[in-house]
Amino acid sequence: MADAEINETPRASRSKKPHVAREVSGTLPVFDIxxxxxxxxxxxKDTKAVTNVDLALMPGEIVGLVGESGSGKSTLAYGACRLxxxxxxxxxxxxxxxxxxxxxxxxxxxxxxRSELREIRWxxxxxxxxxxxxxxxxxxxxxxxxFDVMDAHLSLSRTEKRERAESLLDLVGIARDxxxxxxxxxxxxxxxRIMIAMALAVDPEVVIMDEPTTALDVVxxxxxxxxxxxxxxxxxxxxLFITHDLSLLLEVAxxxxxxxxxxxxxVGTAEQIHREPAHPYTRGLLNSFPSLHGPxxxxxxxxxxxxxxxxxxxxxxxxxxxTFATEKCQEVDMKLSPxxxxxxxxxxxxxxxxxxxxxxxQVNVRTRAAK
Amino acid sequence: MTEQTKTSESAVGxxxxxxxxxxxxxxxGRGRSGPVLSAVRDVSLSLYRRGVVAIVGESGSGKSTVARMLAxxxxxxxxxxxxxxKVVHLKHRRAFRAYKREVQMVFQDPFASxxxxxxxxxxxxxxxxxHRGIQGKQAxxxxxxxxxxxxxxxxxxxxxxxxxxxxxxxxxxxxAIARAIAASPRVLLADEPIxxxxxxxRLDILRLLSDLRETLELAMLYITHDIASARYVADEILxxxxxxxVERGPAEEVTQSPAHPYTQLLVSSxxxxxxxxxxxKTGTKIVPGQAGSAxxxxxxxxxxxxxxxxxxxxxxxxxxxxxxxxxxxxxxxHLEQAAPSSxxxxxxxxxxxxxxxxxxxx
Numbered sequence: 001m002a003d004a005e006i007n008e009t010p011r012a013s014r015s016k017k018p019h020v021a022r023e024v025s026g027t028l029p030v031f032d033i034x035x036x037x038x039x040x041x042x043x044x045k046d047t048k049a050v051t052n053v054d055l056a057l058m059p060g061e062i063v064g065l066v067g068e069s070g071s072g073k074s075t076l077a078y079g080a081c082r083l084x085x086x087x088x089x090x091x092x093x094x095x096x097x098x099x100x101x102x103x104x105x106x107x108x109x110x111x112x113x114r115s116e117l118r119e120i121r122w123x124x125x126x127x128x129x130x131x132x133x134x135x136x137x138x139x140x141x142x143x144x145x146x147f148d149v150m151d152a153h154l155s156l157s158r159t160e161k162r163e164r165a166e167s168l169l170d171l172v173g174i175a176r177d178x179x180x181x182x183x184x185x186x187x188x189x190x191x192x193r194i195m196i197a198m199a200l201a202v203d204p205e206v207v208i209m210d211e212p213t214t215a216l217d218v219v220x221x222x223x224x225x226x227x228x229x230x231x232x233x234x235x236x237x238x239x240l241f242i243t244h245d246l247s248l249l250l251e252v253a254x255x256x257x258x259x260x261x262x263x264x265x266x267v268g269t270a271e272q273i274h275r276e277p278a279h280p281y282t283r284g285l286l287n288s289f290p291s292l293h294g295p296x297x298x299x300x301x302x303x304x305x306x307x308x309x310x311x312x313x314x315x316x317x318x319x320x321x322x323t324f325a326t327e328k329c330q331e332v333d334m335k336l337s338p339x340x341x342x343x344x345x346x347x348x349x350x351x352x353x354x355x356x357x358x359x360x361x362q363v364n365v366r367t368r369a370a371k
Numbered sequence: 372m373t374e375q376t377k378t379s380e381s382a383v384g385x386x387x388x389x390x391x392x393x394x395x396x397x398x399x400g401r402g403r404s405g406p407v408l409s410a411v412r413d414v415s416l417s418l419y420r421r422g423v424v425a426i427v428g429e430s431g432s433g434k435s436t437v438a439r440m441l442a443x444x445x446x447x448x449x450x451x452x453x454x455x456x457k458v459v460h461l462k463h464r465r466a467f468r469a470y471k472r473e474v475q476m477v478f479q480d481p482f483a484s485x486x487x488x489x490x491x492x493x494x495x496x497x498x499x500x501x502h503r504g505i506q507g508k509q510a511x512x513x514x515x516x517x518x519x520x521x522x523x524x525x526x527x528x529x530x531x532x533x534x535x536x537x538x539x540x541x542x543x544x545x546x547a548i549a550r551a552i553a554a555s556p557r558v559l560l561a562d563e564p565i566x567x568x569x570x571x572x573r574l575d576i577l578r579l580l581s582d583l584r585e586t587l588e589l590a591m592l593y594i595t596h597d598i599a600s601a602r603y604v605a606d607e608i609l610x611x612x613x614x615x616x617v618e619r620g621p622a623e624e625v626t627q628s629p630a631h632p633y634t635q636l637l638v639s640s641x642x643x644x645x646x647x648x649x650x651x652k653t654g655t656k657i658v659p660g661q662a663g664s665a666x667x668x669x670x671x672x673x674x675x676x677x678x679x680x681x682x683x684x685x686x687x688x689x690x691x692x693x694x695x696x697x698x699x700x701x702x703x704x705h706l707e708q709a710a711p712s713s714x715x716x717x718x719x720x721x722x723x724x725x726x727x728x729x730x731x732x733x
Binding site: 188222248250290299 | 429541542571574577597598623638641643
């Protein structure tokens with residue numbers, strides 16, 4: 001019974017192809033952040049961590065959220081789940097959740113009472129936290145921690161819980177006898193898998209993964225990523241994948257959202273972000289990681305440091321570090337507009353000055369320079 | 372003649388620091404009766420002036436233990452470390468201090484390696500006083516300015532009074548590097564210096580390290596689990612698995628045509644943005660494996676439980692070191708299967724490898 005519920009979750013809108021935009025697919029996003037702004041308030045000074053962010057997660061989609069530390073990506077995700085406490089304040093915006101188990105028109109996460117939130121959290125929206133070392137309770141066995149989640153949301157007998165816990169461990173590829181282990185008896189990769197198992201324990205519709213593989217080495221990282229993709233295909237949940245490593249996202253995500261200083265600066269499919277990056281910041285990110293395959297490129301990186309979010313200059317926050325900056329950048333309103341209006345509305349950027357032709361030329365220059 | 376493959380075409384200088392078949396065992400039980408973990412076994416390497424050697428391996432492969440042994444912070448079970456050809460003995464405090472003057476370390480976590488209750492000034496002042504013996508406020512101040520300028524933290528007077536919590540991760544790592552070079556060492560051991568930093572900052576730090584190597588003529592050991600960054604920084608790459616070196620050779624050859632099955636796994640695991648729609652999206656499963664065990668009770672090849680080419684011989688007998696035709700050394704029984712193109716035509720595999728001197732192929 002437990003097996004059945006975990007393994008077979010028919011989803012109306014499940015297909016191999018990602019749903020790229022709501023106009024195209026016709027379905028509504030399962031998790032929809034609309035114009036969200038979050039500040040950290042201290043005295044009269046506001047630190048604008050997230051400013052006017054729209055982000056929609058379609059059913060069965062993996063959306064990657066990438067940015068440097070301090071860009072507001074975690075604040076955005078936690079804020080959207082109402083996990084932030086003062087001094088963090090949501091000043092504006094709305095978050096809609098439309099899962100199978102809630103009424104059709106969806107519910108606004110920001111309007112829910114505490115008890116209603118308890119119902120949604122983990123049951124509908126689960127989070128895989130960044131550091132598995134700290135997120136697991138060190139004095140409880142793995143099994144007790146898994147049971148805890150089930151007790152909170154399902155009414156199952158002890159045998160049913162055990163069955164479900166065992167099938168969860170099977171799902172993430174850990175031997176069943178590890179249920180009796182304490183977290184310290186597990187390796188970093190295993191702990192991370194336990195975290196994923198725990199997130200999937202009550203069959204959520206949305207899984208937020210906050211840097212799930214950052215502390216792991218590349219081989220383990222790849223195993224876990226392929227597992228996430230496989231489980232997503234099997235169980236049909238949607239993933240918001242937060243990381244600072246763009247090279248990883250290019251492989252795993254359907255759609256990538258690039259964040260800088262609390263603003264979304266570019267959205268596009270992995271293909272578009274990789275081949276035709278429009279925003280100078282995205283280009284900088286793409287040029288920052290050493291590649292193992294192909295010819296040795298000259299790496300440029302991004303000069304300078306991220307701005308102080310409590311005293312942002314007017315206009316584009318990336319201006320001080322941007323190689324293409326002009327005076328006009330002070331008037332940029334950071335609204336996303338299509339990169340190429342003739343093609344589709346998926347690929348959008350907040351930089352109004354760089355045309356697609358320019359960056360094609362740019363890319364050519366880069367490859368030529370490498371030779 | 373050592374087991375070293377002399378590699379880079381760039382002008383590297385003389386050997387500064389050398390490890391000759393160093394090993395480190397840990398006794399897991401009480402006393403010496405329990406199981407023995409040989410965290411590092413028979414590792415030899417040479418660091419050249421202006422040269423960078425990288426050790427690449429997963430967590431628990433013993434790469435940091437090698438660095439700690441080279442830094443004199445871990446005793447050797449066997450083998451020896453030589454500085455300028457002289458065997459290093461660190462029995463006395465004075466000898467240790469003199470050794471530290473030459474060999475400095477940069478640690479992984481700049482949040483933990485700086486003392487949070489002391490300022491940048493304090494962190495730089497101490498090595499200048501202790502190792503350089505510079506006296507007088509003015510002279511010390513000038514030296515601190517010079518160091519901070521070297522790691523491009525300018526203007527220096529702005530950063531000297533700051534505490535670590537007032538700095539970003541990248542700036543902290545720069546302070547840690549400045550502290551290491553304050554002793555004006557000839558060898559810098561960098562243990563995962565960029566793995567805790569943001570991707571966008573990593574490049575700056577890597578560039579800083581290679582600039583310093585040039586200007587200060589440092590011999591550098593770069594330890595990482597990210598083989599892609601090793602490609603960009605290092606002249607020579609040593610791949611470690613469960614305490615042993617499984618492959619070594621020039622950086623470009625090791626990363627572009629990995630010969631040992633483990634190196635092949637490492638290279639194929641690195642994110643490859645050019646392969647959009649790769650195995651990850653199609654959901655192809657790769658064989659999950661446990662991290663390598665370094666228990667000394669394991670005879671044979673330590674990678675054999677995860678290796679697709681493993682057979683009975685691999686499980687029972689330690690693999691020979693086989694030279695390839697492009698100047699690499701690979702510890703594998705089945706190189707002709709794992710990497711057919713790089714098998715040396717002339718040399719026959721040797722059956723014992725410990726302490727045996729290998730000549731360079733051709």
